[in-house]
Amino acid sequence: MSVVQAVKNYVQKMINESEPGYKIMLMDKETLYWDAWDVMDYHLETGKLLNTQDSGQVITSPVVVSSDSLLAKVQWGVTISDGSVLTQDIELTANSPYLTFNTSVNWQENRKLLKVMFDTNIFTRNASFDIQFGHLERPNHMNTSWDSARYEVVGHKWADLSETGWGMAVLNNSKYGWYARGQQMMLSLLKSPKAPDDQADMGTHTFKYAIMPHLGTLQEAGVVQRAYEFNNPLRQVQISSTTITSQPTWTMGNVEGNGAVLHTIKPTEDGNGDVLLRMYECQGAKSEVTVKLSLPISGVFISDGMENSGEPVNFSQDGGVTAIPLTFSPFAIRALRLTF
Numbered sequence: 001m002s003v004v005q006a007v008k009n010y011v012q013k014m015i016n017e018s019e020p021g022y023k024i025m026l027m028d029k030e031t032l033y034w035d036a037w038d039v040m041d042y043h044l045e046t047g048k049l050l051n052t053q054d055s056g057q058v059i060t061s062p063v064v065v066s067s068d069s070l071l072a073k074v075q076w077g078v079t080i081s082d083g084s085v086l087t088q089d090i091e092l093t094a095n096s097p098y099l100t101f102n103t104s105v106n107w108q109e110n111r112k113l114l115k116v117m118f119d120t121n122i123f124t125r126n127a128s129f130d131i132q133f134g135h136l137e138r139p140n141h142m143n144t145s146w147d148s149a150r151y152e153v154v155g156h157k158w159a160d161l162s163e164t165g166w167g168m169a170v171l172n173n174s175k176y177g178w179y180a181r182g183q184q185m186m187l188s189l190l191k192s193p194k195a196p197d198d199q200a201d202m203g204t205h206t207f208k209y210a211i212m213p214h215l216g217t218l219q220e221a222g223v224v225q226r227a228y229e230f231n232n233p234l235r236q237v238q239i240s241s242t243t244i245t246s247q248p249t250w251t252m253g254n255v256e257g258n259g260a261v262l263h264t265i266k267p268t269e270d271g272n273g274d275v276l277l278r279m280y281e282c283q284g285a286k287s288e289v290t291v292k293l294s295l296p297i298s299g300v301f302i303s304d305g306m307e308n309s310g311e312p313v314n315f316s317q318d319g320g321v322t323a324i325p326l327t328f329s330p331f332a333i334r335a336l337r338l339t340f
Contacts, residue, residue: 014168014213016119016183023117024050026080029191030111036193036200039152039177043113050078050086060087070094083108097226098171098212105205109192115179117186118211120168122161127180128218129155130227133263133280134331140180152188153178157227160218161185169223171230172209219283224261252294255279259287260328268307268337276307277336281328291324291336299339300324309337 015021028046031038050057060077067073070093077087089102105114126137131154140161142148155178160169170185177188187209193200210230214221255262264278275295281287297317302310313336315324326334 014120016121019119021119025115025117026050027113029113035195041151098210100208100210102208105190107190107205108202111194112192114190115186115188117184120161120183122163122167122183124161124163128160130158131156133333151179157231158223159185160223162218166215169212171212171227173231174207224282253292255289255291257289259283259285260289275338280333281331284330287328289326293322294320296340297322297338301337303335303337
């Protein structure tokens, strides 16, 4: 069996066949006190499914926009209410590990909450969520009162449900309210509070999210890397063939090895010409990496949060490339100050 066929088989197993695997939900958002901030647990009992023919909504039939070896794209839409309309381009590009939902919403609701739900067949006791410089696990059950209180939790670029051997991540570029219960994951897309600003969030919104089925753990599948790629896609620039042949290629640097993310490259705040690198270990494991930079570096020093220089760091140089070997403990954050 090919890898492609194996992944396809797992994808089919991941979706709960007894329910629509992908649901757009409109929920009531009536709060007791802080309209723009609070989300009450009882909103989960008010969900209205928008993307089915029997929902009563006006749905634009899916249209195949592109279907070739590089891109498959389907467009559809739904009228949420008299004033609100959602349209989506669902696309899969060649060699992409995730299915992307490019979304545009004209949002004119009153105390409503728009969510997307994914119904899976994944059995696990915890869900993983991206946070700044790492990730954490939270229970996806309601065994205790404090577990029950986590009906809306924070997460940054991704969330993941995995059982032994396989799982599914949801990637996003601008939405940070998550729900994970049992085999379901939900992402909050839009809300419409009326106090203190009765026009909050009204108007047109564009955003995207994606589902990424995977084999192995989220670390083995490279979920963190894919989430960064999703949020920072490659940009295409048209140049002439003369430019390509006449200009030498140059790369400022890269990180060799797994587990560490080069998060920040910036001038130091004191303005003396030094450069600060900020890195972190993203997989929750010990890792050894080598940072390679095509820069004329004269010194490398451990730095702190105030960008002060500390102990020197060993490095080597060969052919104009500086190599800096580093060891990370799980979720460690390291900053390096480079002098020239």
